[in-house]
Amino acid sequence: MPHTLVLLRHGNSEWNQKNLFTGWVDVRLSELGTAEAARAGELLAESGLLPDVLHTSVLTRAIQTANIALDVADRAWIDVRRSWRLNERHYGALQGLDKAETLEKYGPEQFQLWRRSFDVPPPVLADDAEYSQVGDPRYANLADDELPRTECLKDVIARMLPYWQSDIVPDLAAGKTVLVTAHGNSLRALVKHLDGIGDDEIAELNIPTGIPLVYRLGDDFMPLGPGEYLDPAAAAAGAAAVAAQGKK
Numbered sequence: 706m707p708h709t710l711v712l713l714r715h716g717n718s719e720w721n722q723k724n725l726f727t728g729w730v731d732v733r734l735s736e737l738g739t740a741e742a743a744r745a746g747e748l749l750a751e752s753g754l755l756p757d758v759l760h761t762s763v764l765t766r767a768i769q770t771a772n773i774a775l776d777v778a779d780r781a782w783i784d785v786r787r788s789w790r791l792n793e794r795h796y797g798a799l800q801g802l803d804k805a806e807t808l809e810k811y812g813p814e815q816f817q818l819w820r821r822s823f824d825v826p827p828p829v830l831a832d833d834a835e836y837s838q839v840g841d842p843r844y845a846n847l848a849d850d851e852l853p854r855t856e857c858l859k860d861v862i863a864r865m866l867p868y869w870q871s872d873i874v875p876d877l878a879a880g881k882t883v884l885v886t887a888h889g890n891s892l893r894a895l896v897k898h899l900d901g902i903g904d905d906e907i908a909e910l911n912i913p914t915g916i917p918l919v920y921r922l923g924d925d926f927m928p929l930g931p932g933e934y935l936d937p938a939a940a941a942a943g944a945a946a947v948a949a950q951g952k953k
């Protein structure tokens with residue numbers, strides 16, 4: 706029996722709408738994002754893919770998305786686990802900056818390096834900066850050197866994969882349909898692992914907001930085939946829109 710994994714990027718957030726780098730800043734869903742989350746729930750229900758357990762980040766936009774989608778799919782009651790390891794990539798000193806202004810100021814090459822390179826992190830965010838997460842009570846259990854001040858995708862993989870192995874894989878092994886509700890870059894990290902995407906090729910992968918992506922996994926918890934979006938046309942349009950961010 707294949708194992709079933711459903712990945713869901715949160716719906717459009719208030720800062721996605723304003724075109725701001727977000728990272729670990731805890732913004733909420735926009736009205737559009739709320740509607741996308743409800744649509745994700747409909748897609749789950751229509752496809753008969755009913756999650757038994759939810760794993761989310763500790764960021765409100767992912768939690769809201771999961772709550773809305775599961776409510777629509779009549780699965781609001783399932784077990785939930787949350788981890789900072791599923792959080793969005795920490796965007797360092799770019800957090801809170803306008804993407805279009807950043808593109809204009811630093812040029813397309815630097816902008817793309819910061820957004821999509823595998824191993825070039827943005828500049829570090831100072832602990833006393835407005836959008837720093839230092840002192841945020843939800844990270845009270847993290848050692849100071851575990852709390853990121855910036856991250857590249859390589860760093861996200863390093864902190865996300867241990868959680869995949871220790872918490873998500875056991876649920877899959879127990880025969881549960883697992884829903885992971887997370888973020889553009891933490892899901893890019895997981896898809897890179899699952900699909901064996903190279904360090905350079907991963908720059909081209911963008912994950913749309915609010916559309917469930919379904920994988921059937923074998924006994925080694927690796928995909929038996931490509932992941933499939935439950936609304937492929939909307940997913941292609943959404944991914945193209947993410948790629949074009951910054952260009953206004």
Ligand SMILES: O=C(O)[C@@H](CO)OP(=O)(O)O
Pocket residue numbers: 721725726727728729793794796820889890947950
């Ligand atoms: O701002 C962010 O945190 C992410 C996701 O919204 O943006 P990007 O797609 O530019 O990595």
